[in-house]
Amino acid sequence: MKKVWITLAVIIGFFIALHFLLEPIVERLVNKQLNSLEHYSGKIDDVDIHLYRGAYRIKGIELNKRGSDIDQPFVSIDTLDLSVQWDALFDGRIVGEVILSEPVVNMVVTQNVEGDTTQEQTGTDEDWTEQIQELMPLTINRFEIRNGNITYRDPSVDPNVDAYLRNLDLVAENISNVKDSVDKLPSSLKASAVTIGDGTIDLDMKMNLLNSIPEFKADLELSSVDLTQLNDFIKAYAKFDVQEGTFTLITEITVEDKQISGYIKPFFENLDVFSLKEDLDEGSFFRKIWEALVGAGAELLENQPNDRVATEVPIEGSLDNPQPDVPATIWNVFRNAFVDAIEKEFGRQSKGGDA
Structure with missing residues (x-):
């Protein structure tokens, strides 16, 4: 019996040590990946490893446009959670899910006084799907955004333009068709948000991304914008x-x-x-x-x-x-x-x- 407890203690100690060893390694790898972007530089605050659920969580992500004097980061994310999608195991597949909590995207287009130089911070110059996949070792099958905000600013026009979507919630499921659905459009996406002018936007999609x-x-329905x-x-x-x-x-x-x-x-x-x-x-x-x-x-x-x-x-x-x-x-x-x-x-x- 004593040997059993010793063995159990060794196993627990091993996973605790692995937990603390992995966190700084993963943090360095994530920072390296974010700084390999061509048009943006990035940093994070911390990484938490959750071995018991096959996940890791990145905290305090910030991406800034390279060579720009725009005063807001392009993206800031409170937490990015990447994990095994456990319910997909019942379908015989090991796939992942990604959850973004409170992401903020600041899109900016501005010109100088003469109007001959434009600065853009819109994100269209990077493949963000590829970047997320680089952070996730598994094929992504579920993607969720919780309480996101998107702003669009153009301070070069008069009056300044400042539009937004807030309270954005989005869920995309069965992206990799792990359920082997015979439907031509096996994946789904639902999203809702509040728009400038206190309107609401609702999106319901069926997709085949393969x-x-x-x-x-x-x-899509955009309703009652003032x-x-x-x-x-x-x-x-x-x-x-x-x-x-x-x-x-x-x-x-x-x-x-x-x-x-x-x-x-x-x-x-x-x-x-x-x-x-x-x-x-x-x-x-x-x-x-x-x-x-x-x-x-x-x-x-x-x-x-x-x-x-x-x-x-x-x-x-x-x-x-x-x-x-x-x-x-x-x-x-x-x-x-x-x-x-x-x-x-x-x-x-x-x-x-x-x-």
Whole structure:
């Protein structure tokens, strides 16, 4: 019996020693990996090893753009937890899960006074999926974000633009199809967040990320955004402001067999761009003319019984290029459909059609 206790004590002592030996080694490896990035430098505060659950936790991650004087880090993460996904063992696979707690992403685009030099901190110049995979020795099958925040700033325009998503929660499951589902889109992703203007955004996706060109079906709804809270953004880029109104966007996008299809339906409620009583007391004469024209366009677009501006335009596109930039292509198709939706509705309403 004494030998059993001695053996048990030796085993426990071994794992305790291994725990303390591994932490500084892993910390050095993580810092080395973060500093190997081409466009960003990184550091962490600490690493905790959890041998009992096959995991390690990185604390206090910070990434900064190299050669930039932007005053905020591109990414800061409270904790990044990388572990074995234990429930996947019942499906006969050893895979991993990644949990990001309270990540903050600061996207910044700014120009100098002359406007001939642009600094960008948007993250599009790195492959972040590859970087996370480098930190995870197992194939990632589950990915989660808890209480994330994303900001977008452009201090070079007047007024300064400061938009955000907050309270972002996201869960992607069965990424590697460990359940061997026969569904064409075996993986799922659900996300929700609060937007600038106190709106809400909800995303529900079915995906197949194992194809050379990923396929998916996405349903997204952006609801009840108070446009008056976006006035700095609107003034900076559209040169007018909104007195009243809310914005909602409903869209469905499918990518299948290298083809993009779906629809986009943006609509406005109770939109008031030009308030004669309030606006004539401030601003320039020419700005008032511009705001009046925009307001007249919105009036033409309105579904008069409920003060709603709405339309629906199909989304169509192709990913036929040998090495397509899938996110950029989808975004361009989406953006063009949004503009087309507004333009078509304007033309239809100005001819006397109904929304």
